[in-house]
Amino acid sequence: MAQLSDDCFAFGGPMMSVDEAIGIIAARVAAVREVETVALEAADGRILARDVSAPLPLPPFTxxxxxxxxxxxxxxxxxxxxxxxxxxxxxxxxxxxxxxxxxxxxxxxxxxxxxxxxxxxxxxxxxxxxxxxxxxxxxxxxxxxxxxPAGEDIAIGITALKAGQRLRPQDVALLAAFGLTEIDVTRRIRVAVFSTGNELVSPGDRRKPAQLFDSNRLMLMAMLDRLGCAVSDLGILRDDRAALAQGLRQVAGSHDLLLTTGGVSTGEEDHVKNAVESAGSLVLWRMAIKPGRPVAMGIIAGTPLIGLPGNPVASFVTFVHVVRPTVLALAGASQQKLIPMSVRAAFSYRKKIGRREYVRATLRRAADGALEAMKFPREGAGLLSSLVDTDGLVELGEGITNVEPGQTVGFLAYANLGSG
Structure with a gap:
């Protein structure tokens, strides 16, 4: 189990960029050291623990x-x-x-x-x-x-796959072509997930008129599962500082990461902030990102804690840019930069300079064959329909202040965000 210092996530600036946040995580999170051997058919999505050198040439004969x-x-x-x-x-x-x-x-x-x-x-x-x-x-x-010719594809002895790679089906095929039946991988990152707030109930439980069914927790668990994590569902923790602090201390020792959604901010009813500070240390990051708001980064008994916003869209976006790189760093994986696909904007938009924004959009094929991004018609970080009824996010960098129809923009498909 990786042990981090209490000031691991300290940041002195008033507002950090997305790239600064990822850089801090990649530099300061210690990877777990445990390695396990898995059968090749179970290797997809796992993090390769050691370099693999070609034991034979491919093809092995001319x-x-x-x-x-x-x-x-x-x-x-x-x-x-x-x-x-x-x-x-x-x-x-x-x-x-x-x-x-x-x-x-x-x-x-x-x-x-x-x-x-x-x-x-x-x-x-x-x-x-x-x-x-x-x-x-x-x-x-x-x-x-x-x-x-023999070795035309891969020569014997060269490094065919490097430690830290997240194995894909094509990587598994390569290992099989070498005649391997098992491979060493980093053990799965153990993540405890919980929601907070008396206003939440789990799906299937009785909901009072002033309560909401908890959706964020299930979304985050699904995204963690796609990253290959072993997820523990801690359910909904109620707004009690002492009970929260005790619960966090108990699970910290058996997990590599604690993840919460909602309740970690500066409001007087955000009790998790005080509970985390009682159990360990907490830093609230102000990230220059929209949708999003301050993200809580903390350490409890050497285990990192991340508190995401309660609004589902903000929680989704900050998961991509904070939780995903943290999981990769813990697993010893190379940070995989998200590369937007170039598409044509079919909308107008205005934004503040110095802040990265993500616009929910649907792709369509225009009459001339080009791919166009259509903006979701409504705003709001609490609109689950804006995630369900779109294909991905248009990424607008810090230097952009406006978008006009016909302009080239970068598009990140949801399929590439949730799976790493």
């Missing part, structure tokens, strides 16, 4: 890239087509019984190893057979055509 006829390059026709006797047939998974003879061709299929002496393959679509059963090969083919 083979044909097509169905056709293998020949020696010194026999290639130059001025006109030529007929070659066909001796032998090599299917994928078998090897030629003998070397190719000068002036001869061998029938070969995709993936089959090249016979000794042959280094070029004619595609079967480019040749014909004459009455004597010889294959007629056209002139002009270059030496080495349609052949995949």
């Amino acid at each position: 083979n044909s890239a097509v169905d056709g006829y293998a020949v020696r390059s010194r026999d290639l026709p130059t001025g006109a087509e030529a007929a070659f006797p066909v001796t032998g047939r090599i299917q994928a998974g078998t090897s030629a019984a003998e070397a190719i003879q000068p002036g001869h061709a061998m029938r070969i299929f995709t993936g089959a190893p090249m016979p000794e002496g042959a280094d070029t393959v004619f595609m079967q679509e480019d040749v014909r057979l004459d009455e004597a059963g010889r294959v007629v090969l056209p002139a002009g083919l270059k030496r080495g055509a349609n052949v995949r």
Whole structure:
């Protein structure tokens, strides 16, 4: 379990940028050290614990890239087509019984190893057979055509995958091509999630007229699950300073991260702030981001705590820019910069300079084929429908003050935000 100092998240400035926040997290959060071995079929989404060097070349032997006829390059026709006797047939998974003879061709299929002496393959679509059963090969083919040399993809011994990578299906395929059946990964980050407030009840419980069903907690748990975390649901903690402080101390020792939504601000009814300060230390970050507001960063018994805003859209956006990099840092993963896709704005918008803003938008295909982003028609960080009925977020940087229709903007799809 990584242990952090109480002043780990201290920040002296009045307002920090999103990039500053991510930089502080990446530099000051200590990665967990525990490693576990998992079967390859369970490796997707896990963080690679050690570099993987290629134990064999890929492909492991020189083979044909097509169905056709293998020949020696010194026999290639130059001025006109030529007929070659066909001796032998090599299917994928078998090897030629003998070397190719000068002036001869061998029938070969995709993936089959090249016979000794042959280094070029004619595609079967480019040749014909004459009455004597010889294959007629056209002139002009270059030496080495349609052949995949051993190690063409990956040479033996090179670093194929680096520690800190979040494994994807294609990475799993590469490990399987090496013949591996298991891999060392960082153990899952253990995150305890809870909501706060007497105004909340869990879905399925009886709701009083002045209460709301808790939606943020379930959203955050789903996003953590997509990041590969082991999530503990602590439910809703009521507004009692002493009970909150005691509960936080109890779970801190068995988790790598504590995550709360709502109740951590400067209001007189935001009791979690006082409870966290009683159990550990707390810093309220003022981030130059919209939607969003101060995010609580703290340490309880060496375990980091993050308090997100209570409004669902603000909670979603700050999760992406605070919780996601924290989880990656704890797992020892490389920070994966979110790269917006360029699209065309189909809306007008005004914003303050010096603040990064995220506009909820839907994509559509314009008449000229270009992708356009349409802004959700209503504002408000409490509108869950604005997340449900849109495709992602238009990112407007700190230096932008206005957007006009036709302007190129950056778009972050939800599919890339929730999964890391």
